[in-house]
Amino acid sequence: MADEIPPVDEMHYEQLAQDALRGVVRSALERAAEPEGIPGAHHFYITFKTRAAGVSVPPDVLAKYPDEMTVVLQHQYWDLKVDADRFSVMLKFGGMPKVLSMPYTAVTRFYDPSVQFLLQFESPAMAEEAPTEEAEAEVDTPPPPGGDDGPKVVSLDQFRKK
Template structure:
């Protein structure tokens, strides 16, 4: 029996394609207007590249802010490289698209969130570990201490 159409993976692929297109545009033209991004990343992803001290500080996830200062932004099929400033220390990073759990542009109240499921709850889970129904939101709904910023602070 055929499994059917895998809408979950197709949606994830489309959402990552959207992030890729946005990052390619920013690499070519810079950030337009008030646009900026909060990108939460799984730092344990095997293809994630970051300084050891940064990984030690954020062993599970980190929320990156791409706003006023960034450099060396390049995008490939699987992710993007960028240099960001951490306490006046420029650090190069490589972020695979499939390591991104949230992508938010608060200037236009746009956000994507990729729902990961635990291994115990695998009834609707496909082989890459993602829920079959990805969630799209206006902004992250949960605030985690020191990691995800409530966007209400930035709204006018």
Template sequence: MSRTIEYGNLMHRAMRRLIQEVLTDVAENGLPGVHHFFITFDTLHPDVKIADWLNERYPDEMTVVMQHWFDGLEVTDEGFSVTLNFGDQPEPLYIPYDSIVTFVDPSVEFGLRFETHDSEEEDDDEDAAEAPMAVDEPEDEHHDAEVVSLDSFRK
């Protein structure tokens, strides 16, 4: 097997690192100006931690907004925890970066979307099947990332 440069995995890690850096700055200095985030994540990810009632209400994906009120934002290399308000009920959440589907800051028209492909699709692509996966990714998934248009989030 010949060695190749894994651009998809490198981009994936760089974009997750970007989210980590942005959240670290917000944890230390607060949200600047009118910046705010819509973060959609996979609630089925094994490391996601949310209240049972939220998990029942959002069994596949959930979008949270970090804007006017959030508390206890703690950022690690693997993910972040934050307490958000759901109808006057504060709830702690833990969201690993690998569970994030989209990260959008509409105040500056910036967005990231992470696509997930099942291993069955990966098996169809000989190059992907031969490529080693990054250490931080489950072996049965492949993640690609792309910049997403904010039009998809506008009502």
């Protein structure tokens, strides 16, 4: 029996799925950016790679979070701007307002604990240079709480061919 050559995914379905799920993050942030803010009890834990390409974090924040950072959008955030490929938000660190800006491709985790909704993404490629001082960041936040009825995880692993 001849060895079969596995088919080549020239459509890049993994990347298409990642991009589509990042669209969910963008849509949630668009709702949060409306004048009414985030509806109901919803709030977001957004984890991202601080050195990913296109991320702008102030040097003092980058020094504290050299690899990854989680921010919370709930009651105290300002100037949330949502674009097609990135978003920015002002948060406070030690009472000092700082702006954080990042592309959706830098996001590795999006979690809304109010409804136990979780999206996890592959880690992005890291930037060759440190992020610029152009933006500044925000809030120390603990990881989402664990429990028996954990978050609903939407993972691409279940669709990967074994």
